[in-house]
Amino acid sequence: MASAVSAIFILDLKGKVLISRNYRGDIPMSAVEKFLPLVLEAEEESQAPAPCFTDDGINYLYIRHNNLFLLAITRKNSNATTVMLFLHTIAEVLTEYFKELEEESIRDNFVIIYELLDEMMDFGYPQTTESKILQEYITQDAYKLEVQVRPPMAVTNAVSWRSEGIRYRKNEVFLDVVESVNLLVNANGNVLRSEILGAIKMKVFLSGMPELRLGLNDKVMFESTGRAPTKGKSIEMEDVKFHQCVRLSKFENDRTISFIPPDGEFDLMTYRLNTQVKPLIWVEALVENYTGSRVEYLIRAKAQFKRRSSANNVEIHIPVPEDADTPKFRSGIGSVQYVPEKACVIWKIKQFQGGKEFSMRAHFGLPSVKNLEDADKRPPMSIKFEIPYFTTSGIQVRYLKIQERSGYAALPWVRYITQNGDYQMRMPDSIKASKMAPI
């Protein structure tokens, strides 16, 4: 079950190849010419084209990134998940190298992209893709002849994500616990889905090869060790995913999170939990649509978390008809803005204290003639916010132990923040629309 890909291409949206790498030579590179026509053909058949398809014995797998396609082709029954993830990895690595991955940065940096493609994949199999490590031996600076670059030990070490000999004058670790809330509420105000995607993001500035151990108020850990939490509650995570530096078998055995961290920024772990808590910010909309003349909105927003917390930079996006005009607003707090190109109204509230409730009215004119053929798009309302010093799950870092041979003392800093993920509430039907319909 060889999973190798034959070649990788980066194309613009017109299907023109910007750069490519042929890894196996078993497919003529001209096969790429059929790619975009095939995608367009699939689109025409009103079928949403899938991100991978087969044609004439050749399989095409692709992703979109900005205005680019990243495409892999193969003749074999390749591992589709690997290929998709690898394409995303290429996009990530190139973005880290050039800040922005787009047509221009590719043209300006083709030499280094060839080098990276050569190092990241061999004969169609992914190799070293850790961008920090790659940056150690594939650099944008022209090489000085005197200094010969060598492969960093990390490339083949068991610790493939950290190089030896890192030094900091001040040893520090920053831990950010970031929870994104995904919420979907239907038009009747029932919560269809509510989940938290949490991440523990680390910024590590530590010398040498430090051993870290992280303790959380994880319920399963408390149970397995037979210790009750000394204070506060424990939380139950549904699924935990770790950065490759974490020793998974150790976690499986005794729920200890132990690792040698990469240098700099990375996501140590992500977790998911379904919660039954009240949605943090609740928005209700009342729509009165007088077809052919005007539409009116009454929006009520409520912060359903503790009074001592507050949400910052709250934005409530309310979709309105595309042909609406002459907006008028009245709100108790914040600013309201009409964004015609997105067909929505944005209500911004800089600081929204827990327990408070505010409302906003919007009024729009509608053209008297409406093309009935146009199906009404019904995008949901979406809400953005950040609540610092607060996690929905109640996760807490109990300790972070740092040990290094040289025995230096290091300072860990922890911050908590909750923010919106996919936070959507569907719009209710207009209450008067049917009554006012023209006869």
Added chain:
Amino acid sequence: MIINTYNKTGENAELLADLNSEYRDRRKDAVKRVIANMTVGKDVSSLFPHVVKNMQTEDLEMKKLVYLYLMNYAKSNPDLVILAVNTFVKDTDHVNPLIRALAIRTMGCIRVDKILDHLCEPLRKCLEDDDPYVRKTAAICVAKLWDLDQERALENGFVTILQGLVSDSNPMVVANAVTALAEMQESSETKDIFVVNVAIMNKMLAALNECTEWGQIAILTSLAEYRPLDSKEAESICERVMPRLQHANGSVVLSAIKVLMILLRYINNDEFVKGLIRKMSPPLVTLLSSAPEVQYVSLRNINLILQKRPDILQNDVRVFFCKYNDPPYVKREKLEIIIKLCNDKNIEQILSELKEYASEVDVDFVRKAVRAIGRCAIKIDEASERCVNVLLDLINTKVNYVVQEAIIVIKDIFRKYPKRYEAIIPTLCQNLDSLDEPEAKGSLIWIIGEYAERIDNADELIENFLETFLEENSRVQLQLLTATVKLFLKKPSQSEEIVHRVLQTATEEIDNPDTRDRAFVYWRLLSTNPQAAKAVVLSEKPPISVETNTVSPALMDELINNISTLASVYHKPPTAFMGNKAYSADAVKKAAAAE
């Protein structure tokens, strides 16, 4: 890449001069320009000897560029490749492991016979190199050689050396050795290159904890080939693979799921199986937080896994509800899974969700949502009435394509539950005029024919359709023929004239042999033996059931073996789409047998 003829002789001459310049910077710049031309698809193969001249350099960047050029144009200049061999061989002896590895990696990519003669000695050295970076590169190089010349790889003992590397002290080398061996095993005729036995399995399990994410995938893929001796052994392998479900890389997770799904076949400890199934659900759900393309692949696999193990994800239907901004291909797959997970407990929730989808803008998705409502009705007897009510609501929206789709699924509901929902027929018939798609028309005509005795004005309705009989799609014509005959058999007094007219038109004016022949058959039947006609036309129809399982059991096992691969995405055996083999008689037969 499109190769244009390179006719700007001016630039070519300039490059030529610069490539031979006495100044290093100018030569390097020239090589860069050559590569730039290559990148945009211009043919720069004529500069071959001049570029290759610059290969012998201590400048790593320059060397890489020349190597890159060589890989691209060696095939068009096979005779000149020999010029490069010397430098290659020298480079494989370089003090810097980066250059040793680069040389052996590039040599393997030059698919020209002349190179192979010179590849074997350096390759042997590199496989035994002190530096793991060189060894891991050489391991893949053996697969490259194998791809071109299996004989040579065997004769030189590379296969044996590679097998030895599975026990290497470095996990990355182990992973690449496993990768190379697995590929060679697949294309070998004897199939004895890489047989995963207990010893090899243990080595791989040991390396699993240490290697990179991609290495773990390679190892898990090969682990999936191992067949345990008994339930106990299978369980212990599961225990060691299970921690992989916590890996951040979704492909590691799916590869681990594959191994677990295969091992499940050998485990007869019910408790263990239950626990395992429970542990697999959360990671599968988490895959839905990945990039949309990865979600798509995951959803196709979840679809398969659900067909094999319907007890998985039972309480998770909400996570498959579509987000407004999901790409269409993700929505489509989520819908399939929602139907699979629908049961009498969650149907209420699912129906309100499907109804929501039916009011979206994407016509294709709306149709699928409406169809899904019908499939739920057929799947869950107790819920059928609620489904029918939702469909009636949708018909009342009068949105053309929603109405048509609803009528199509209602026909299926009628077939599944005959005589249960006749009361809604009048509502359906009110929408007669808005139907313009053959399938919807055919469905309504079928309903009218089937229930002709209950519909007072059935003859008028049929008559109405018959006005355009000749212009209709053959599918509609066939339905009309049958419905008219049913009407006649049920209400002979009302419709003798109609049936006569239809049969005459069909036999005399229609060229489509299907329609014409069916008309002849009906005519003959009706005229010779009306009783027999009744028996044939009005016979009991076999009940239909919803086919949520789209994959046959035989194919299923093969697809489970291929979780995470393209086969699992297409839901087709690999032979059906791989290379030209797909069209060989053998493959077609095998595929047919599997269907």
